[in-house]
Amino acid sequence: MQERRGWAFGFCALILKPLLLLLTKRDWVNGERLPARGGFVIVINHLSHLDPLTAAHLVFDHGRIPRYLAKAALFKVTFLGPIMRGAGQIPVERHSAAAGGAYSAAVEAVRDGKCVVVYPEGTITRDPDGWPMVGKSGAARIALATGCPVIPVGQWGAQEILPAYSSTPHFFPRKTIRMYVGEPVDLADLMSDPGRDEFEQATERIMDAITGLVAEIRGEEPPAQRYDMRVQGDPYKKKRDDQREAG
Numbered sequence: 001m002q003e004r005r006g007w008a009f010g011f012c013a014l015i016l017k018p019l020l021l022l023l024t025k026r027d028w029v030n031g032e033r034l035p036a037r038g039g040f041v042i043v044i045n046h047l048s049h050l051d052p053l054t055a056a057h058l059v060f061d062h063g064r065i066p067r068y069l070a071k072a073a074l075f076k077v078t079f080l081g082p083i084m085r086g087a088g089q090i091p092v093e094r095h096s097a098a099a100g101g102a103y104s105a106a107v108e109a110v111r112d113g114k115c116v117v118v119y120p121e122g123t124i125t126r127d128p129d130g131w132p133m134v135g136k137s138g139a140a141r142i143a144l145a146t147g148c149p150v151i152p153v154g155q156w157g158a159q160e161i162l163p164a165y166s167s168t169p170h171f172f173p174r175k176t177i178r179m180y181v182g183e184p185v186d187l188a189d190l191m192s193d194p195g196r197d198e199f200e201q202a203t204e205r206i207m208d209a210i211t212g213l214v215a216e217i218r219g220e221e222p223p224a225q226r227y228d229m230r231v232q233g234d235p236y237k238k239k240r241d242d243q244r245e246a247g
Contacts, residue, residue, distance in 0.1 A: 008086025027178040034062045039110035040149040045132040046119040048158040064115045110146045124164045127227035134228040140202035144194040152182040154213025180213045
């Protein structure tokens with residue numbers, strides 16, 4: 001049954017879905033694993049700034065409306081802000097005392113029967129070969145607070161259209177967006193009294209599930225250890241700093 005989408009999401013779908021159908025090819029596997037009703041969290045690897053559009057296409061075509069945690073500044077942009085509010089998206093005040101409000105809003109959305117999309121890496125992967133990085137605990141915290149299903153999705157292809165931190169898309173020849181939907185991540189044994197250890201274990205299981213799906217799509221073995229920006233640094237930041245110094 002199609003979830004009621006409202007004017008804002010209907011407006012976006014009317015414009016963006018035909019464009020995505022025109023500009024991309026799809027290889028979606030096991031999309032029927034997305035729950036038809038009730039609240040749940042989708043966890044997905046992050047490759048490109050195009051990801052929210054391609055993920056929304058998957059979710060929308062399976063009868064659900066995706067809710068994202070988005071930068072609060074976007075809600076203040078003329079024209080864009082009213083659309084994001086009308087589509088039920090969730091503002092995040094990063095690096096502020098209000099950041100916890102996004103977590104509460106996401107929990108409330110799940111308890112209200114909504115689909116919340118989370119990129120557990122928190123940013124586009126910095127792994128040099130595009131593999132999922134070490135995850136953050138936000139998705140795990142939402143899941144353990146609500147007991148909702150956590151549905152992993154591995155994706156590949158969006159980075160060929162819009163590489164990380166590039167402003168120049170490459171639409172032609174048409175690229176294939178591959179998305180494999182996994183079985184729900186089993187977190188039942190961690191829900192009785194969750195704390196830091198349980199959040200870490202849940203996050204590791206979530207990232208294992210996503211990485212396994214990406215490996216299946218690529219037909220390759222992932223690295224033995226996930227890229228960790230806290231240890232290995234941020235090559236994009238270094239590149240930007242070098243460019244500023246050169247300019």
